[in-house]
Amino acid sequence: MMFPLEILEIILSKCDGKTLLNARKSCTDLRGIVDYLAEKTRLWEWCCREEIPNEQLVEYLPKYEGCGKEKWLNMYINWYSWEKIEKLTILEPVRCPLNLSKISCVAVSSHHIAIGSEDGRLKIFTQHWRPFFEHRIVAVKITNLTFIGYNDYCSDDLNDLDMCLVVAFPNGLSIFAFKDSQSFKIDIDGIKSHSVFRNYICYEKVGGRLTIIKISNLIDRRRVQEIWFARVYxxxxxxxxxxxxxxxxxxxxxxxxxxxxxxxxxxxxxxxQKVTDLWFYAPLMINSSVTKIYRDNVIINVYKNNVTTWSPHRDIMEDYIEIVILDKETHFSKKLFNMLEIFKCNITCIFLYGNLLLIGTDCGELYYYHISNWKNIDLKQYNHRQIVGRHPIIAIAVKEFEKERRFYVSSRFAIHEVAGFMPNVYP
Known part of the structure; x- marks a missing residue:
């Protein structure tokens, strides 16, 4: 080399993550210097915290809780790969090796895959699809599954667990905890809806009572701490x-x-605390609407409405998506899209993760959107389109691996794994 190693170390320590990745794959000597700096300093952690938006970093961190010392490098590479989705290699869907039926929801953690069914059966597998646990919750549909995060950001009590899972069904929740060969279960009845983040759960009971609980210990004392409640009359x-x-x-x-x-x-x-008032496009709400909040600043409302009376196809149901973007003040902006005009089919699933928005349809098609700026998003300009089976997509979950991001795309009859990675990023 023409420069002394000390000079190269100083130069590389001032570079951004993208430059460091290019240096790592350019030659063996530069890779050695970058890896040496990463070993002696928090180089890749600095790159992640400076370049990855915080709302995305919050989602990535729990996915890498078991990746060891190179978790920041792997996190940055996966994030950077999906930032360049046009150059990304997205593999063909691979169907899981099990025969499944009546699937209603799916969730994925670092080491396990949980599947709920329409007849109340819960099945948990390892990441290699080996059976781990099976139980009949109730004889009704399991509506949602969420793994409670147990990582550096949760209490020591949860770090001792092998797994903790929230199972939702009509009018209730069950919280399962697993430690070695033992399992523990807590039931909460009379629940209309809920939301989970790490080891906190917010739920609404019949009558308008809202409650937030913290899961702090499920083994010795089986403690569920109620930290807040209110009633909406x-x-x-x-x-x-x-x-x-x-x-x-x-x-x-x-x-x-x-x-x-x-x-x-x-x-x-x-x-x-009141943030702001907003109004949706009321004429589209004649038939039905589904409203969801994503993170804390994006609201997506999906309307299903008959076409206008003058249309020759009056029985066709149209899907409209209205996206509301909240800013840090009291203002917001809105976008409205007719999905039947864009996709020629109806929406059955919307999934937001990190820098990616996925939309599943009733004909088994999956659309990928890179989210760089919500205010500039145009659903007509998707980055990638993929056919996943022939049945409506009902659920999507995600897991980060060392060299890829893998999505678990589910219909009622099967789960397909879709992986993506950028070639030549790992030298």
Whole structure:
């Protein structure tokens, strides 16, 4: 080399992550210097925290809790790969080796895959699809599954667990915890809806009572700590809510409110703070609508409505997506798309993870969108389209591997694994 090693070390230590990746794959000597700097300093952690937006980093960190010392390098590479989705290699869907039926929901953690069914059966597998646990919850549909995060950001009590899973069904929740060969279960009845973030759960009971609980110990004392509650009285009604990174965002009627739930000063009767008022496109809500809050600043409303009376196809149901983007103040912007015009089919699943938005349809097609700026998003300009089976996509889950990001795309009859990675990033 023309430069002394000390000079190269100083230069590389001042570079961004993309430059460091290019240096690693350019030659053996530069790779050695970059890896030496990464070993002696928190080089890749600095790159992740400076370049990856915080709302994405919050989602990535729990996925890498078992990746050891190179978790920051692997996290940056996977994030950077999906930033360049046009150059990304997205493999063909691979069907899981098991014969499944009546699937209603799916969840994935670092080491396990959980599958719920329409007849109330819960099946948990290892990441290699070996049976781990099976149980009949109730004789009704399991509506949602969520792994409670147990990583550096949760209590030591949860770090001792092998796995913790929240199972939702109509009018109730079950919390399963596993330690060695033992399992523990807590039931909460009378629940209409819920939201989970790490080891916090917010749920709404019949009558408008909202409660936030913290899971702190499920083995010795089976403790569930109630940290906040409130009641929303008629004629107000709760449209949806979302827990995210210390803040719970509520949409009550047409008012956005928020609550910081993980502060040490929170009291059980802490009042929600009003953020802003917003209005959806009311004429489209004649038939039905599904509203969800993603993170704490994006609201997506999916309307299903008959076409206008003058149309020759009056029986066709149209899907409209209205995206509401909240800013840090009290303002918001909205975008409205007719999905039947764009996709020629209806939407059955929307999944947001990191820098990627995935939309599944009733004909088994999956559309990928890179989210660089919500205000500039145009659903007509998708980055990648993929056919996953022939049945409606009902659920999507994600897991980060060392050299790829893998999505688990589910219909009622099968689960397909879709992996993506950027060639030549790993020299």
């Amino acid at each position: 008629s004629p107000s009604w709760i449209t949806c809510y979302k827990m995210w990174n210390g803040t719970c965002t509520f949409l009550i009627n047409t008012t956005i409110k928020s609550l910081s739930y993980d502060t040490p000063t929170i009291t059980p009767l802490e009042e929600m």
